[in-house]
Every structure is written in C-alpha cells, then in structure tokens.
Amino acid sequence: MDSRLLSLATVGEVGKSFFHERTSETLPCQAQESKLFCFDWAKENIGSFGMPTLQHLELVVFSVLAGFAIAFVLALLAHRRRWLRAPLLGATGVLYTVPSIAFFFLLLPITGLGRDSVIIALSAYTLQIIYRNTLAGLANVPAAVKDAARGMGLTDRQILWRVELPLATPEIVAGLRIATVSTVAIATLAVLASGGGLGVKIYAGGNLHFATSIIVAGGIAILMAMSFDVILVGIQRLATPWRRTAES
C-alpha cells in the first residue's frame, strides 16, 4: 500500500504525535506531504488567487452571455417554425456532447490556444441547455392566455414579448442556472488550453499544485457557482413579481 495512504488512514488513531515523528518542525507546511490543508499558507497567499478568479469570472460571463444570446434567438426561431426544432436540437446536442476539453483543441487551427477558444467552446456547451429550457418555457404557456391576449388585440410580436416570454421566465432562468453553474466548474479546465482562470492554481507549468492551493481554487469555484445561482434566482424573483404574490 502507498505509504502516504497508510499515514492518512492511521492519523485518526495515533493523533498528532504521528505527524511530529514524520515531519520536521522546521519545514514549512506546504512542504509537508501529509498536510492536507495549510491555513497559514492560504492566508498569506490568498491575494494570488485574485487575478485567476477575475479571469475565471470573465470566462464564465462571456461564455454564458454569448451562449444565451445565440440559444435565445434559436429558441425564438424554433418557436415560430416548428420544423426547425428537431435539427436545432440535434445540432446543439452534438455541441453539448463534445467535451469542452476536446473542443478547446478542435479550435486549434482556427483560433489557436487561449481565451477565445475557451469562450467559444464553453458557449457552445451552454447552447443546448438554454435552448431546450427556453423552448419548453414558451411551449408551456397556456393556450387560453395566448387566446385572451389575441382577443385583446395584441399582435404576435406583442404576445411574444409581453405574454409568452414573461410567463416562460422561470424555465429560461432555470436553464441559465444550470448552464452557468456547469460552466463555472468546467472553466477550471481552461488552463489546459492556456486560457487562464482558477485552473492555474490547480495545474500549472506541467505540474499539479499542492493540496492547499487546489482546495482553495476549487473552493472559490464552488463559491462562484453558488453566488451565480443565488443571483439568478434573485433576478427571476424580480422579473416575475406575480409569482411572489401567488406564493404568499
């Protein structure tokens, strides 16, 4: 058995003394293999996570906005022209299935390595999620509501923007939440395509960082995903005030 694994497994039984025997007090925490997390190191170096976090944020925001813009237009087109639904579902499905990490490098002859390729690949990934949810949201609008709107003299365009889209908002936002949270996680892989982001604090220069750095970077990514989720829920609540009155 791997000696490191053994040491981890037995920590619980022998307690602190085990560490003291094996590791020198003079070694800094990050040089001690048996330490999973070094608070001192994390406190001292938290500043160096700022830039990668901002880069990560940029990757996610650009990717999701681009993906949303394209998928939203596709969904509106498919909503009007039924025959477009299946081919668009198939096409976005292929883009969704191709793993982002492969997509980065498929773009190599076109956009090379770096941020552009990462943003293109990540937005391609989000298309299907947003497209499906938007289309489902529009399809779920009750026919009676649309009839009533038409009876009141609204044009098709007015029905779309004033009746159908507001009523489809919960589903559209649900799609955006799934797309955004997944994109935050996948964007850690951008480092492999020289696209920056939190991945650089996990893997850089051909080597994995030590555990503390990986945990901090992963923790920031999870926090970022949760924050986006909370923000999107908030936006949905603001955009659909009638649902709040219905709930209370």
Add this chain to the structure above:
Amino acid sequence: MIGSLLPPFLPASIGGAIEFIFEPQSSSVTGGKKVGGFEQVVELTITQLELTLLALAVALVVALPVGLYLGHRGTGELLAIAIGNAGRAIPELALIALMAVVFGVGFQYVTIALAVLGIPPILTNAFVGIRQVDRAPIDAARGMGMTEAEILFRVEMPLAIPTLMAGIRGATIAIVATATIAPLAGVLTLGDFIINRNVYGASGLLAGGILVALLALVLEFSLAALQRALTSKGLKVSAA
C-alpha cells in the same frame, strides 16, 4: 513548463492530426522514439473506455438504488434535487488533481473521482423520473395486486426510462470527458496527447481533441440507441 511556453498559434493542421492518429511521428523530446500512431491511439482509447465504463458502473450501483427508492417512496425530494445541483458545481480539474495529490496515482482513485461526477445526474434523474410517473397507472397496478417491487420495476421504471436514461447519458458524457484529464493522476487515456504536449506536439494536441470528441459522440449515440430499445412500444406510439 513547455506547455505554457508554446506560442498561442500552433502549426496544427487537420492533415497533421490525422497522420498522427494513423502513423507514429518523430518527437523532439523522446530521443528518437516515435510517438502517436494507430496502436497507441487504440491502447489509450481502450483505457479511457475501461475507466469510463467502470466509473459509470460504480456510479450506477451507488446512485440508481437510492434514486429509485426515494422516487418510489416519494421522500427525500430536497436531498435528491440538492445532490443534483451540487454535483454540477464540482470543478472536475480540482477533483482529479486533489485525488492525485492526496492519494497518489492509480486507476482506482481516478475511478472513484469519476464515479463521484456520475452519481448526481443519475440519482436526481432516477428520482425525478419515478416521481413524475402518472398516479393513475400506479393505482391501477396496486389495485391489480402488484407488490411494491413489481410496481417499481414493471410500471414506474418503464415509464421513467426517458428521464432515467437522460441522467445516465449525462453522467456518461461527464465521466468520459473528465477521463481525458486522468493522465494528471497517472492513468494514460487519450488526454495524454493533450496534457503531454511537449511529447506529442501540436498534431497530437489536435488529434487528442478529435479522438475525445469522437469517443464522446459514439458513446452518446450508443446510449441513445439503447434508450430507444428500452422504451416500451406503447410509449413510442403515444409520443408519435
């Protein structure tokens, strides 16, 4: 080191990548030993497929019974949904890297890490799929004297196949995609062409992208075919 020093625009061409897939190429760092070629491609593909299927099997064994049970009982909705949401937020690079740094390299650790990614979509979709089944056929089945197990396996599961399979397909895609970075934890998959780019060069990088994309698409289409085969004839008629 070398990876980060490469110029942003690599001289990668589709032709070079295809050549790399079928014929071993000379490399600047292996001392005359040729890299790439069909034999290595097949070997790495098999490892990636093995890793994917094993991790998927582990995820299925863990997630499916829990999801089906909770769905049938109709309890634990918050838990089942929360697991699905939390699963999406796991950064796969951090997960694999942490496994490698803490436990060391090894097939078994990568399998566990990948299974962790597969559990949330399977569990949540199993729960939602079973939960969404219309109450009327379940009541009818109970009235006909079916046991709870019979109701689950002969009524609820067949009706939940589309949602169930969507979860399994999602898990498979996530696992096979992440198996690409398994070389970081010492398991050589097709991602080796991507991660050890100083060995394989730009052609290897593009070839890796092409091969991983193809592998994922083949798996997705196979599972879609399996789903069609598993969907009962009655459901297909009503859907058409």
